[in-house]
Amino acid sequence: MSGNDTNAWFTAAMESGDPEQVADGLTRLRDLLSPLQPVAAPGPEVLDAFRDGAPADVVMDYVWVLGNYRPLAPPLSPPEVVRRWTEAVLRHPDGAAALQVVLHLRHDGRPAGADVGDVISYIAGRGVRPGAAEQGAEYLARYLLDHSQTYARAVAALPSWIGEPVLGGVLRRLEAYVRPEDRAGLGFQGSARGVSAPAVADET
Incomplete structure (x- = not known):
């Protein structure tokens, strides 16, 4: 999978407004193996796709991505x-x-x-x-x-x-x-x- 492909599917998932796509995108990014490709860092508002509150595992995946996934482009x-x-x-x-x-x-x-x-x-x-x-x-x-x-x-x-x-x-x-x-x-x-x-x- 090329860097452009990784960023494309991840960005599409984060911008979808669909809870399942947001959760799946964060999980897929967490589980990717090296070499990792640059992706745009998601803002916390992506979690608002869960109108009744994001599940704990999804919030933790979000925290993990910002803390561990590299490279983010642009970096934070x-x-x-x-x-x-x-x-x-x-x-x-x-x-x-x-x-x-x-x-x-x-x-x-x-x-x-x-x-x-x-x-x-x-x-x-x-x-x-x-x-x-x-x-x-x-x-x-x-x-x-x-x-x-x-x-x-x-x-x-x-x-x-x-x-x-x-x-x-x-x-x-x-x-x-x-x-x-x-x-x-x-x-x-x-x-x-x-x-x-x-x-x-x-x-x-």
Whole structure:
């Protein structure tokens, strides 16, 4: 299969608006063997073909393609990759897909220039409404706080959510994940009530 053929069928699938074609296109691209040919990077809106929400495996395939398939033409900057990952989870919230994004960001092999703070700041700038996007934001922030390699950078960025109508509520629900020494900086008073802060996971 030529490079032009690969890009042609993949682009056609992504632009089809048909859920089955979108899912099949992402899966086929994930399973291609080397040598890989250049394709245009899909935007997260391709997942909106699933009007009732994209299935978890499709969202995870989307995250995988942006994180692992090369070459993309034109290439995406690492912050743009993070923004597209984040937008995908906000539009189609799923805990497993959110965790996959965090795993990409926590490893030493993450794209150079990709940062945890980009997730938090993108959500703050975009804003979220109650519902799906709210749940997606909570998934992402919770997993970022729950791992030792991403915790500090997440906490440093989360003050941007203070005072936001919806994100402020998300932040309050994450209180148990915040270490005592960081509570004041996020507007929490005293110790977390009724819950015990979970141990922050180490690299396994």
